[in-house]
Amino acid sequence: MFEVIGKPWPKVDALHKCTGETRYADDVYLPRMLYAKILRSPHAHARIRRIDVSRARALSGVHAVITGQDLPTRFGILPVSQDEEALCVEKVRYVGDPVAAVAAADEWTAEEALRLIEVEYEPLPALMTLEEAVAESSVRIHEYGDGPNIHKMVSLEFGDVAAGFARAEYVREDIFFYAGSTHLPLEQHAAVAHYGPDGKLTLWSSTQTPHYVHRALAKVLEMPPSRIRVIATPVGGGFGGKSEPFSHEIVVAKLAMLTGRPVKITLTREEVFYAHRGRHPVLLWIKTGVRRDGTITAMHVRSFLDGGAYGSYGVATTYYTGALQTVTYRIPCYKFEGVRVFTNKPPCGPKRGHGTPQPRFALEVHLDKIAEDLGLDPVDVRQRQIVEAPSITVNWLPISSCGLRACIDRVVEASRFREKFRRLPFGQGVGFACSAYLSGAGLPIYWNDMPHSGVQIKIDRGGGVTVFCGSADIGQGSDSVLAYIVAEVLGILPEDIRVVTADTDMTPVDLGSYSSRVTVMAGNAAVEAAEKLRRLLFRAAAERLDIPEDQLMARGRRIFDQADPDRGLEFAEAAQLAEARFGTLGAVGSYTPPKPPGRYKGAGVGPSPSYSYSACVAQVSVDPETGFVRVEKIWIAHDVGRAINPRLVEGQIHGSVYMGVGEALMEESVFRPRYGVHKAPSMLDYKSPTTLDMPEVECFLIETNDPHGPFGAKEAGQGPLLPVPPAIANAVYDAVGVRIDELPITPEKVLKALEDKARGGSGRIGPTSIPILTWPEPIRVEPPPEWRESSRGSS
């Protein structure tokens, strides 16, 4: 059916990456370039009394030294949380908060200069835990928010939840904890700034979101955006960790302006750990009412997010911990209360799955427990209540396609789950879980009515095609996806296409590589632009060949008569005819997601053009002597709508499984109490899976041809992470009968649980209580019409 779509083409930049040709941000070397270093706070919370930079300035080889006074304007990724300073002005809020910066002839001199900067701090009490932050209202990390140290507090109710619970025949409550973790991209963040004699600034940076960096630079540097160009270099691993403007990007820009010379900064690995924006540690309470057959009648979720020192994406993260529970199973009444607190630790933000792996872990383990309590099969319980497509959830999320049933069938069958579950010998077990994720956010980060993605295409007289788009390739292959899509529409091959991306001067805006949005949004914009050009080519070819336009086809670098394929033109020839007929050949396409149907405060987080679905079976072995958990194999099926390139989709699934395994078993950001120092800011001490830890993975791609996706495609980069941690936790329970309700599942926790069980205890490890908070009155939202019957008081 397709010539390019659905085939395992190598990525357009694959050989560059395999031969060392790809130029990442730190590979940018400019003539006369200086090197920057940032002085960071050694205190978790302190007032800055005085900074003296005179000795640093006097050091030979130092060209500029700046402090917060030079960049006082605040910034932040969300308009509601403009709480960061490029260099702290009055206060530091975590160990690692930037305080001053130096530009010098080389890195050694810059480091030496940092040691000569004198900062007098007045230490303040540091709040290191969620509980402390809530309890200590006399200490305030920020002056804004929904209460002392409370960044955001939300409460939403869809349908009559009390009535839903009253209809239940069984109600269960559970509490879970999902540890914070970090992205750990192999590439350390780097940026190079150049300020020309024309007063124009260029920044090369390893960023997933050049457009947002562009906006932040204009704001903080108080410069017209038209004088700023941001180029996102190929990103050496992002996972959400490079998806907002960072202090170091603004600092090098300012230093380049002050010195008139290019300035580079590359964070050390330790600094990357402190820059963070990683997975929020989340405490979750979940209560579900079900019928005897497991059918859900009502659900109530509370999430407590430890946000760290700044806002970052935290308001969105908070809503995300409550938004997507309804997208997998039919939930007729749903209540969500969520709170994000400030603590004196590196700020948390979005990491692969952004705020949804934590509640997904809780929900899927909780459902496993409910199934066991009622003597039901955990697969049947889920199969029975999969959402319909098309439909709209009780919290107004529009579901356009859903392949979850097929996903479940494939993994259950391939893994022989039913033969193994509760039947494997002690020490071995299987676990099952499902999930859903969004294909791009329905609303932009800052309020506007403009498209979320734009693509521009030009065709040259030799038949070469160049595609311009603001999207940033972070390794997922978004540049390649643009090439495949344009090649398919124009009937040429990916190798005929050059892709120019992520350059605010050269490319139309795409909001960035986050929230799994690029394939769907940039892909749709690319289809629109390519189809416009194809119409011109067809019109010119039709005139020349004397065939009706609608009889033409573009394929194999030719435009020809479908009825008589020998009658046709070479693609380049058609391009020349079209240029002669219509003038210079170029076209643009744009994409704006469908307007989200929800009309309540908070309805902006959760809607998406489409949702991907995943189902996963994990098989583990647990050594009862050491507590060590080994994941033997993962079976995972993912509803990707359509695989634009199955090999790349599989790569995204492997990477998601890998990160899910890491978070389930070993990854954790830990900070020393009181002092706020990272306990493991190195790649050796922060445990991540190696080749020896990675299990075998069997992938199944399910195609549901979503109506909103380009060629029916949905996301693949984040969703497949979600079912992995709960499937592993459920498998550990199947293997040795202990519930580790607190990730990561370390050998220590498993041993402790086994010992507890041997002594007659429950064998459960996990949190047992939640903080007592006064929640705001919920916003009561009338569910969509189809839910009104089942979400009302009477049954």
Add this chain to the structure above:
Amino acid sequence: MEREWRFITLQVNGERHTLAVPVYKTLLEVLREDLNLTGTKHGCELGECGACTVLVDGEPVLSCLVLPVDLEGREILTIEGLMEGGRPHPLQIAFAETGAAQCGYCTPGIVLSAKALLDRNPVPTRQEIREALSGNLCRCTGYLHILEAVERAAVRWREMRAASGGF
């Protein structure tokens, strides 16, 4: 800081380079900053991630942990030197074909670790490949396409060498 400089001669990718470097400058820094061989990457500069792996006399070495002054007279191979006559090495082709390079940042180091393995063991098992690459971290791929790429390259390399009467 006292900065002692030294004249050294380095043999890199078959080319001799004479240069003056501070004695404490690592091979990683000299390759990237003095020789413009930016294909060698860095993820930690502490010997933990494997991104900076190069081959010294055919053996994988973490270039962030060695000093060029100790490497005079040794043959250093970086990712840029792996192509021959403008043609990518079978490992590079296999990595490109299988999607083993996602962000690509760990790729040069992993390709070179894999080359060292195939040079001493042309028919490695999957477990042997896992062990040989266990010091190279990758955060994108989950390693599975990388393992597949090395297996594919091993087969192709054997065929190439057999075709040319190599062994």
